[in-house]
Amino acid sequence: MQSQQTPSVLFVCLGNICRSPTAEGVFRDKAEKSGVSVRIDSAGTGGYHIGAPPDKRSQQVARSRGYDLSLIKCRKVAESDFEEFDYIVAMDHQNVSDLKRKCPEELHHKISLFLSHCESEFEEVPDPYYAGLKGFELVLDLIEEASDGLLLKLAS
Ligand code: 4NP
Numbered sequence: 001m002q003s004q005q006t007p008s009v010l011f012v013c014l015g016n017i018c019r020s021p022t023a024e025g026v027f028r029d030k031a032e033k034s035g036v037s038v039r040i041d042s043a044g045t046g047g048y049h050i051g052a053p054p055d056k057r058s059q060q061v062a063r064s065r066g067y068d069l070s071l072i073k074c075r076k077v078a079e080s081d082f083e084e085f086d087y088i089v090a091m092d093h094q095n096v097s098d099l100k101r102k103c104p105e106e107l108h109h110k111i112s113l114f115l116s117h118c119e120s121e122f123e124e125v126p127d128p129y130y131a132g133l134k135g136f137e138l139v140l141d142l143i144e145e146a147s148d149g150l151l152l153k154l155a156s
Contacts, residue, residue, distance in 0.1 A: 007154055008039035010085040011114070012077060012095050016044030019091045019125050019139055021054040021072040022062055023114065026140070027147045029067055036155050041085070045098040047076040055129070061136040065144075082107045089114045089150070092124035115142060118149030 011023035020042035031038045053059070054069040062069050081088065082103045088111045090096045099111050115122055125142045128135035 006037050006039055007087065008085045009041075009087045009089060009150070009154075010077075010081055011040075011042040011089050011091075012045060012099060013042075013091040013125075014044055014046050014095065014127065015049055015129065016042055016046075016074040016076070017049045017052055017055045018058045018128050018136070019143070020044065021069050021074070022058050022067075022139060023089070023091070023125075023143050023147065024072060025062055025067045025069040026143050027150070030144075030147050030151055031154075034151060034155065036151055038154055039085075042072065043075050043077040043081060045077055045095055049074045050076060057128070057133060057136045058139075061133065061140050065140060077102065082110065086110065087112065087150075089117075092127065114146045114150070117153060118146045120145060 011020040013019040024040055024042035028040050052074045054072055059069045088099060090099060090111060091114055096111055096113060100108055103111060113123065114125055120142060122142055125139055128139045
């Protein structure tokens with residue numbers, strides 16, 4: 001059921017070690033700094049890295065901009081997430097279709113693309129796993145921009 005007070009956001013990518021934990025850390029920092037109360041978590045559609053901390057490159061790039069991802073642990077999307085979270089925010093189109101396959105149809109409206117919450121020339125936050133550090137910097141740029149957009153929506 002949709003919560004009456006504190007909204008909840010689940011960020012989702014494939015591995016839950018690069019993009020969605022970065023989104024979790026950035027969004028938490030921005031929400032705290034702007035005084036918006038929101039429950040935040042992240043998860044992956046795949047289960048390759050369960051229990052692992054975020055990728056070292058994600059942590060490094062995030063740390064360089066003041067975000068600490070070190071306490072986040074990878075988990076897989078659970079059936080209960082579709083009931084528990086108000087907003088299920090995916091990084092790319094593949095994440096959206098993987099989520100929609102698992103999610104009861106009446107809850108599909110909760111699923112959105114992260115970059116649909118801001119004005120961006122990109123539609124997706126691209127998978128940086130096989131990219132260099134520049135790919136991780138781009139991911140962080142996009143996540144910061146989309147976090148500002150989503151936070152504005154939650155605050156209004
Ligand atoms: P993420 O990146 O979905 O942003 O966490 C990936 C991490 C790991 C893998 C793929 C994407 N992998 O294939 O292990």
